[in-house]
Structure formats: C-alpha cells, structure tokens
Amino acid sequence: MNYTKHIYPVIICLLCFCQISGQNLKGYVYSDKKPVNSAEVLITDPEQKKYFTVTEENGVFTIELPANKMYDIKIYSDKKLLTAKSIFLDGNKIENFYAENKEIEIKSVDFVVRKKKIIQQKTDRIVFNVENSIMASGGDLMDAMRLAPRISIQNDDIKITGKDKILVMVDNRPVNIPKEDLINYLKSIRSDEVSSIEVITNPPAKYIAEGNSGIVNIITKKSKKDYWNLTLNTTGQAATHFISKNGANYNLNYKGLIVSSSLNYVKGYNAPLNYSKIEYPGVTWIEDSKQTALADNFSGRLSLDYKVNKKLTTGLQYIGSFSSPEVESLIESKIFDHADHDKNSVINTNYKDSKSNKFNSFNYHILYDIDTTGKKIAFDFDYFNNINLTNQLFASHTTAAALSGLQNFDAGKNDGYQKITNYSLNLDVEHPTSWVNINYGARLSFTKTQNDIHFYDLTTGTEVLDQNRTNQFTFKEKNQSLYFSLNKELNDKWEIQAGLRMENTETTGYSGTLNNESKIRYTKFFPTAYVLYKLNENNQFSINYGKRIHRPEFSLLNPFKYTFSPYSTSEGNPYLLPEFTNNVELTYSYKDFMITSLYYSDLKNGFDMLNILDSGTKIQNTAPLNYIANQSYGLNQYFYFKIFPWLNTNVNITVFNSQSQSSTPVTLSYLNGWNFETKADINITLNKRKTLFFSTNLWSVSKGVTNLDRSTSGFQTDAALKLFLMDKKLQITCYANDIFKSNRIAYTGLSNNNKTTYKNYDDLRFVRLSVVYSFGNKSVKASSREIKNSEEKDRTTSK
Known part of the structure; x- marks a missing residue:
C-alpha cells in the first residue's frame, strides 16, 4: 500500500x-x-x-x-x-x-x-529560568533539573510529581534513547548552556495523547556560529558489584552545518533482591530471589542539520543501541504447612535470562520558515526497528519433605524472537495571525511486531519441544492523527488556549499457532483547555484540562505463556484495550517562592499486570487485564528558600487521595487511602570562588495505597560533593545514594482471597565517582531532532 x-x-x-x-x-x-x-x-x-x-x-x-x-x-x-x-x-x-x-x-x-523571574507561570507550562539561577550555574543539566518545580529525581529516575512517566525534550524535540543513555546525555550538558527548563504537566494538543505523562522541555541558549565542543565523561559506581560508564559528546556549528553526536558504553553488575510472601489456605509460601544482573550496553547518536538558506533547514538523526544483558537468579521458595510442620518443603530454582537487543532509529526532517511573522511548517519521517532475542533457562529442585503434588525436579527453556518495526509521517504548522496564534498538523504511524516463541521441556535432560507452549504471533497497528490548537492573549491579565486532537487506531493481532485473529478499531478525541490569569506581577493563577490515552506495550499483547519455574508463568493479552485519563489542574504561583497545585485525575479502563494465584496448584500466572478504575485528587506544594547567598533549598510536598475500583473478583473490589510524600534538596556553596559544592537530598513517603495494594512507608538520603577545576572545564563529583539502605517499600494485596506481600530492593545503596571534562571554543547548543514515533518506541519495553 x-x-x-x-x-x-x-x-x-x-x-x-x-x-x-x-x-x-x-x-x-x-x-x-x-x-x-x-x-x-x-x-x-x-x-x-x-x-x-x-x-x-x-x-x-x-x-x-x-x-x-x-x-x-x-x-x-x-x-x-x-x-x-x-x-x-x-x-x-x-x-x-x-x-x-x-x-x-x-x-x-x-x-x-530585562531580567526574567526564576520561575514563570505560563498558560500550559511552568518555566524555570536556569540562566537567572545562581545555584543552578556551574553544574550539569541534572543539577539544574533538581531545582526545577514539580520535578523529582530519585535514583536517576526523572518524574513530574503526580505523573507516572515523562517525556524529556531538548528544544521541543524528544530525546528517545534508553534510560541509562538519557541520564549520561543530560549529565554531559552543562547547566550554563541551558536557558530554561519547561515543566508541562498537561501537554497541549500538539503532542501525542499517549500516556498520563508530562513533558520536561530543556531550552538551550542560542549559540553563535563557528564553534565546536567535546565533552568526555567517565564514571565508576560501586554497590554490591561495580559498574563503569564512559562516554563522549561532540558538537559542531560551522557554516550552516550543525553536528551533534554522542557515544556511551556501560558495563557492570548490580544485585537486586526480591521477596514475596503468599498466604494460601493451609500453606504459606515465602520466596527469596537473589539476582546478579549484567548491564552491557553500547549506544550512539548522530544528528546532522544543514541550513540551506534563511527559510529552509533540513537534517537527519540516527540513534543506535546494542546490548547483551544477563540476569542470573537463585530463587529459594520455602513452603510452610500450617497443620503439619513436618511437611515443610524447599524449592531451589536456578534461573538465567540472556538477551540480545538491537535498536536502530532514523529521522529525516525539513523545517521551512514561511515568513518572518512566525509561520512555520515542519515535516518529519521517522523509522525504527527493535530486535530482541531471548534465551531463558530454569531448573528447580525440591528438597525436604515434599508436599502433595510437588515435583522433585523440573526444567525448561524459552527461546524467543521479537522484531518491532515502525515508521511515521508527521506534519506540524505554526500559523500566527494578528488576532490569534494557530497550531495544527497531522500524523500517520504504522507498526508491525513479529513474535516467535518456543518452549522446550528439559526435565529428562533432552530438549523436547512443547507445542502447547509455543507460539507465533503477529501484531499490526495503524494510527492516524489530526490536531488543531488556538492561543489568544485577551489582555494584559488574561490568556487562553484550547486544542483538539483526533486519533484513529486500527489493530490486528494474529496467532499462527492458535489460528486466531483479533481486530480492534476505535476513534477518539482528546480536548485540551488552558486559562491563565495574571492578578499582578507577583500573583498568577492557571487552570487546565486534558484527556490522555495509554496504549499497551507491544510485549503485553502476545498471548504466549512464558514459563519461569514450575510455579511461575506470564502471558500476554491480544484483546487488551487502552486506558483513558481525564486530568484537571489548578495552579497558583507567588513570585519565585511558591507554587501551589491542586489536581484531579480520573482513570477509566485501566490495565495492569494481574497476578492470578491458583490455591490448588500453587501456580502464579501473571497476565495484563483491563480491570482498574481510579480517581485521585491531591495537593502539590513547592517552596524555594534562599536562606543565605551560599545556602538554598527547594521543598516539594505532595498529599493525595487514591480511590480504586476493580472489575475482577481476583482482587479487592475497592480500596481508598491517602498518600503523603516529601522531598527536599539542600545546596551549599563551600567557597567564595564557587567551585566547591555540597548537596543532600532527603525523601520520604508515608504508608499509603497504590491502585489496589497497600504500601509501607520509606525514606532515602543521598549526598554529593562537587568540585570544579580548570576554569570549570573539569568537574569531579562524588555521590552517595540511599546511604542508609532504607528505600524498602512493601506492597500488600489480595489475589483470589490469598494475601500477597512483595518487597524488592534494586541495589540502590552505592557510591559513584564521576569525572567530566569539557573543552572547545564556544558554548554548545545540543542538537536533537523531535522524534515523532516516540509513543511507539516507549511501547517496545514493558514497564
């Protein structure tokens, strides 16, 4: 076609x-x-x-x-x-x-x-002006982001308070690279090269409606021509094991040609711990899993832009990531009989998961300035493919007095192949007029996933293909979008903005093994509206509304059942539907000191991985299902205190109520509860030359609820010492994460009336030493083209 x-x-x-x-x-x-x-x-x-x-x-x-x-x-x-x-x-x-x-x-x-305020409230976003913040100068971009309102950075995980996931953009162009590479990339950008950070909690119609996510948009300073810059960085991180991270970024702007490139390599191990407790009728099952996880990833990015003339710019961008991660797990399952303590059993499982991941992404774009009044048109072609090879082996041995039905030995292997291909066409137009600013555009996206999974029984020592647990599955998705947005300043006090996005989606899933086809088609509209009122220079109010969609990750749609042990399986659901969220937010800002936000979120048809326990066989099968409806409302309070010229702190306080209903009898039917979270970043300048800094991050969360589970309290303390040398070209940072090893939150729920408790610790206590050296003849503006198939890329990885 x-x-x-x-x-x-x-x-x-x-x-x-x-x-x-x-x-x-x-x-x-x-x-x-x-x-x-x-x-x-x-x-x-x-x-x-x-x-x-x-x-x-x-x-x-x-x-x-x-x-x-x-x-x-x-x-x-x-x-x-x-x-x-x-x-x-x-x-x-x-x-x-x-x-x-x-x-x-x-x-x-x-x-x-004219000096801008450090924090500005705009119609659809909050702006943190980095260039006017003394404390944000001299460090890297991650340091500056920690000071921005509504942004929370915990264990190198960037979030907007109240949002599950965010999109990071540089100059309005998403940076779609793996999390590890993203963090290294942001740390390679000096805060002095950044003009502002925009926090968009409810994205307007221009952006894809995917996810209940916000956007963090980094606006870099405009650089003069004829510059080059090279940044080298190396990091050593010691926890239970050691991880090394090395990278380089090179940028050039010469005679209309802009080059931005980076290379990163990460290798090393960490040791997550997983704990679960399941209380069946008459039996308690406690499982401890000790893992050794290898990270082995090489990634690169190359962006070329050329200014053909005053009106026309064209360019391309390539992103590649190649990794071979491995996870080895030692799982000990202890089974306690409530009536006869002599019938206790122990199951020891050795599990190994080896993967080979190849990701390639290409973007070509044309930007045309129609005239000097601000009319612009942009066309993008995006393509990516993601190939995953998986080899999973397990072997289980049962010791002690075996309970009825337990096997003495069981072993198996999953061999998997998945290829995801996507290409999209995108058109954006900015059309200001003397009366109103207009923005409109269109998008076409086409995705195909191919899955070929085989299960082999190894119990006898010989590979025996199990046809009942082997599957070939193909999934295709087409998405067409149109959007239209208007912005109008009514007077000096009032500004309004409204938009509408239409997305039409067609999906087809086909299982060759089961000879079964599933088709889903739907057309949805996503309105957005914003009102800004400026009472005076120091007091501003805004209110916004937006509707969002979250489509399932592609891996969740494959009906194949993975086997991890004789008592643990996982499968997908080709009939899984998207979830929808309506968001309303009211914000008040006072000077550079305080931002208060009241928000309400209504989730319909929510999906999640549901752990279904069989009380008879003791098998845990995890599968995605649309079964959640959630309403939440809360308050987020941000304060910025400049106590002394050498000491400042910013504080985020969040309190919210969550009410969840379930449409499946497997879980609780209803759960209501309050959550309270606080976070404080304290920054101290230790010398007059402003080359030595100390900072600490304090975070705590109360007991609360997460969907239909109850969660325990937790806290975390981090600290960093940063030194600048050689006219701030050389940066040395020593960072300690989760110093007291205290971020251990447990989640408790019900599955078929069986009480479940889960607690994981991702080896968060570590010490990291980083060295960054940057040199060149001018300050750099990082180049990164907007990737228009970012939604599909996000869905290649299950969360």
Whole structure:
C-alpha cells in the first residue's frame, strides 16, 4: 500500500492555508556611514505584539508584517540602542535607519536586559529560568533539573510529581534513547548552556495523547556560529558489584552545518533482591530471589542539520543501541504447612535470562520558515526497528519433605524472537495571525511486531519441544492523527488556549499457532483547555484540562505463556484495550517562592499486570487485564528558600487521595487511602570562588495505597560533593545514594482471597565517582531532532 497518498492532500491543504501573506519591510541600518552587521531589530505593533530579526553583513534586514498598521522599531547592537523610529506600513516598503551620534546604553528597556523571574507561570507550562539561577550555574543539566518545580529525581529516575512517566525534550524535540543513555546525555550538558527548563504537566494538543505523562522541555541558549565542543565523561559506581560508564559528546556549528553526536558504553553488575510472601489456605509460601544482573550496553547518536538558506533547514538523526544483558537468579521458595510442620518443603530454582537487543532509529526532517511573522511548517519521517532475542533457562529442585503434588525436579527453556518495526509521517504548522496564534498538523504511524516463541521441556535432560507452549504471533497497528490548537492573549491579565486532537487506531493481532485473529478499531478525541490569569506581577493563577490515552506495550499483547519455574508463568493479552485519563489542574504561583497545585485525575479502563494465584496448584500466572478504575485528587506544594547567598533549598510536598475500583473478583473490589510524600534538596556553596559544592537530598513517603495494594512507608538520603577545576572545564563529583539502605517499600494485596506481600530492593545503596571534562571554543547548543514515533518506541519495553 502506498501510504504517502494519505498525507499529500493534507500537506497541500496546509501549505495553501499558510500562505496568508503580509507586507515586506526592508531596512538599511547604518552607523558612522557604515552598515551594521548583526544588529537586533525589535518591532512592536499597537497590540504590543513583537517581531524580531537581525541584520546581515551589509546592514540589511527584511521582515514580513501585517499591513495597515503603525509599528515602533528599535534597533540594538552590543546591548545599546542605536536608533528608534515609528512607521506606518501600508504596502511593501524600504526604509533607512541611521544611528544617532551618541549611542544610548540600555538601562532597563525591552527584552535585552530585562531580567526574567526564576520561575514563570505560563498558560500550559511552568518555566524555570536556569540562566537567572545562581545555584543552578556551574553544574550539569541534572543539577539544574533538581531545582526545577514539580520535578523529582530519585535514583536517576526523572518524574513530574503526580505523573507516572515523562517525556524529556531538548528544544521541543524528544530525546528517545534508553534510560541509562538519557541520564549520561543530560549529565554531559552543562547547566550554563541551558536557558530554561519547561515543566508541562498537561501537554497541549500538539503532542501525542499517549500516556498520563508530562513533558520536561530543556531550552538551550542560542549559540553563535563557528564553534565546536567535546565533552568526555567517565564514571565508576560501586554497590554490591561495580559498574563503569564512559562516554563522549561532540558538537559542531560551522557554516550552516550543525553536528551533534554522542557515544556511551556501560558495563557492570548490580544485585537486586526480591521477596514475596503468599498466604494460601493451609500453606504459606515465602520466596527469596537473589539476582546478579549484567548491564552491557553500547549506544550512539548522530544528528546532522544543514541550513540551506534563511527559510529552509533540513537534517537527519540516527540513534543506535546494542546490548547483551544477563540476569542470573537463585530463587529459594520455602513452603510452610500450617497443620503439619513436618511437611515443610524447599524449592531451589536456578534461573538465567540472556538477551540480545538491537535498536536502530532514523529521522529525516525539513523545517521551512514561511515568513518572518512566525509561520512555520515542519515535516518529519521517522523509522525504527527493535530486535530482541531471548534465551531463558530454569531448573528447580525440591528438597525436604515434599508436599502433595510437588515435583522433585523440573526444567525448561524459552527461546524467543521479537522484531518491532515502525515508521511515521508527521506534519506540524505554526500559523500566527494578528488576532490569534494557530497550531495544527497531522500524523500517520504504522507498526508491525513479529513474535516467535518456543518452549522446550528439559526435565529428562533432552530438549523436547512443547507445542502447547509455543507460539507465533503477529501484531499490526495503524494510527492516524489530526490536531488543531488556538492561543489568544485577551489582555494584559488574561490568556487562553484550547486544542483538539483526533486519533484513529486500527489493530490486528494474529496467532499462527492458535489460528486466531483479533481486530480492534476505535476513534477518539482528546480536548485540551488552558486559562491563565495574571492578578499582578507577583500573583498568577492557571487552570487546565486534558484527556490522555495509554496504549499497551507491544510485549503485553502476545498471548504466549512464558514459563519461569514450575510455579511461575506470564502471558500476554491480544484483546487488551487502552486506558483513558481525564486530568484537571489548578495552579497558583507567588513570585519565585511558591507554587501551589491542586489536581484531579480520573482513570477509566485501566490495565495492569494481574497476578492470578491458583490455591490448588500453587501456580502464579501473571497476565495484563483491563480491570482498574481510579480517581485521585491531591495537593502539590513547592517552596524555594534562599536562606543565605551560599545556602538554598527547594521543598516539594505532595498529599493525595487514591480511590480504586476493580472489575475482577481476583482482587479487592475497592480500596481508598491517602498518600503523603516529601522531598527536599539542600545546596551549599563551600567557597567564595564557587567551585566547591555540597548537596543532600532527603525523601520520604508515608504508608499509603497504590491502585489496589497497600504500601509501607520509606525514606532515602543521598549526598554529593562537587568540585570544579580548570576554569570549570573539569568537574569531579562524588555521590552517595540511599546511604542508609532504607528505600524498602512493601506492597500488600489480595489475589483470589490469598494475601500477597512483595518487597524488592534494586541495589540502590552505592557510591559513584564521576569525572567530566569539557573543552572547545564556544558554548554548545545540543542538537536533537523531535522524534515523532516516540509513543511507539516507549511501547517496545514493558514497564
């Protein structure tokens, strides 16, 4: 099928709609009878809407403006006002601008030196202006993100408070790389290269409606031409075992060509611990699992952008990740008979999971500035494939007095192959007018997954293929989207924004082994709305609403049943449906000191992995199912305290109520409870040169509920010492994580009236020493193209 025929009519219509032309103003700027190069031209209309451009080497600028208006024009150079003039534009016009004999130094005028507040509330996001924060300067991007409101960084996991998952973007372009590579990449960017961090808790219609997630958008500073920069980093991390991380980032901007690249390699082990307790009628089953997990990952990223002319930019980006992780587990299952203590049993299982993962992603894009009024059009083509090979072996031995029905020995092997392929076409248009700013676009996405899984019985010592536990499964998904968004400043106090996104989805799943086909089709609309009210300079209010969708990860749709031990299996569900969430949030901000947010979330048709216990066979089978409805409401309170010039802290306090209902008799039918979480980051400057810093992170969570499970309390304490040398080009950091080994939260629930308790510890107590050296002739703006199939990439990994 030729899918491009679907998008060509959309492109033509959008291009035609964009060609609402204004009038051209051409200006010549002179000082001492010489043309002024790179002069900044600020143009303001009667409605206080601003237009901006710069002059070329010959002192000429050309800009398109709406006709029949009076414009105030100010021209700056080197932070000085050269000249100012008012003109009426009623057609194409040429104007000369001569600098006055005496340049006027800017004191507090317009955009050039007006200092932004550290924290700003905008219509659909909160902005943390890194460049105006003294405490955020000198470190890396991760240091700056810790200071931003609503962002929580715990164990290198970046979250927005109240959101399950987030998307990280650089200059409005998602960075879709594995978590380990993402953290290394963010640590390689210096905070001094960042202008602001935008926290978007309820994304507008422009972004895909996937997930109950927010967006963290990093805006980098604009760099001058002809620069290069190289950053080298190495990290050693010691916990139960040792992990090494090494990487390099190279960036170049030369004669219209922008290159951004990175290489990272991670290798080493960690040792997670898993504990579970199941109380069956008459029997208690306690399981301890000690794991040794190998991380062996090499990844790279290369981005090339070329500015063909003033209006047209084109480029491509490649991301690759290749890993061979291994997990070896020693599982001890102790079975206690309530009536006869002489019939206790022990099952020892050796389990090994070896994988080979290959991920390749390609993006090609074209950006076209239609005119200088801000009309822009962007086209993206994205492609990725993800190939996973899995080999899982287990062998179980039963010792002591065996209970009835337990086997003395059982062994098996899963051999799996999965290939996921996706490509998408995306069109975005920005269309400002004199009355309202418009944003609209379209997206087409096509995904195919192929699964070939085999199970072999090894109990006799010879491989015997089990046809009943072997499966070939193919899944296809088509998604078409259209969106439209409007933004309007009503006056100095009120601003509104509204949008609507439509997504049509068609899925087909086919099991070759079962000769069974499942088809699902649905069309959904996702409205968004925002209102911002500025009472005065220090007090602002905003309210927003948005509807979101979360589609199942591809691995959850495969009906094949994996066998991990004689008493532990897991399978997918080809009929699994997406879940939907409605979010409402009211926010009040006061100066740079305080942000208060009240929020409400309503989840329908929620899905999760459901652990189904059989009281007779004692087999635990885990499968995904749509069975959850959840309503939650809460308060998030952010404070920023600058106690002394050398001491500051930011505090996040969250309290929320969760009410969950279940549609399956396997679990509790209803659970209601309150949760309380606090987090504080304390930052201390230890010397006058501001090259030595100490920081500590304190985090705690109360007893509470998570969906239909009850959770225990927990806390964690981290600390870091950071030293800058060689004019801050060399950065050395010593970091201690979970110092007291206290982040051990247990979850308790019911499965078929059997009480279950789970507690995992991911080897979080470690010491990390990092060295980062950055050198080059200019500060760098990292280049990263927006990847339009980020939703599909996220779904290649189950959570």
